[in-house]
Amino acid sequence: MNNFDILIIGVTILIGLIVIYFSISTIIETRKLAIDQYEENSKIRKRKFDEKH
Amino acid sequence: MVKTKWLIYTVAIGLLPFLLRLLIFLIGKNTDMEFLMNEADFIVFGLVLNLTNLNELEHKKASIWKTKMIGIAALQVAFYAGILVVSYITEFPNQNIINPTLLFYCSLVLSIISFLFSYSIYDRINKTNTENE
Numbered sequence: 001m002n003n004f005d006i007l008i009i010g011v012t013i014l015i016g017l018i019v020i021y022f023s024i025s026t027i028i029e030t031r032k033l034a035i036d037q038y039e040e041n042s043k044i045r046k047r048k049f050d051e052k053h
Numbered sequence: 054m055v056k057t058k059w060l061i062y063t064v065a066i067g068l069l070p071f072l073l074r075l076l077i078f079l080i081g082k083n084t085d086m087e088f089l090m091n092e093a094d095f096i097v098f099g100l101v102l103n104l105t106n107l108n109e110l111e112h113k114k115a116s117i118w119k120t121k122m123i124g125i126a127a128l129q130v131a132f133y134a135g136i137l138v139v140s141y142i143t144e145f146p147n148q149n150i151i152n153p154t155l156l157f158y159c160s161l162v163l164s165i166i167s168f169l170f171s172y173s174i175y176d177r178i179n180k181t182n183t184e185n186e
Contacts, residue, residue, distance in 0.1 A: 019170045023173040
């Protein structure tokens with residue numbers, strides 16, 4: 001294994017870890033946003049139901 | 054719907070070179086594993102995914118998330134372009150600077166990570182309509 005191979009492995013690991021970090025943080029953030037949106041919609045539905053009855 | 058379109062138009066088209074190579078590998082009688090292990094197929098797949106990400110994010114409202122994702126996608130495009138050049142150099146006869154097997158595994162790992170990255174972007178676009186113009 002020469003220096004060039006080590007450089008390619010190093011950069012691949014570095015970029016890979018950065019991309020994995022941002023991907024997972026985006027997925028978690030999306031889940032939170034979806035839950036918030038669902039709760040908000042539930043509240044609106046409940047309010048409309050209470051107004052009718 | 055956005056995610057389904059992404060799977061059909063981007064992932065399937067991006068993987069087409071590898072799928073065709075796999076088909077030839079399965080049909081052909083005298084093919085070996087080295088024929089299947091072509092780094093350029095996965096580099097192109099990664100490039101297709103990231104360029105589509107850039108194009109998709111272009112039409113979204115400005116936000117910190119969008120800026121971050123465009124930055125990461127551009128970084129990946131630059132790196133993929135670099136390793137594409139390196140993969141072409143491996144085709145030179147009698148070159149012993151670059152290890153083609155190592156380059157293949159690096160591009161394979163990176164393309165899988167790019168798939169995860171692209172999935173996270175399209176998952177967010179699919180689930181949230183607030184960022185649409």
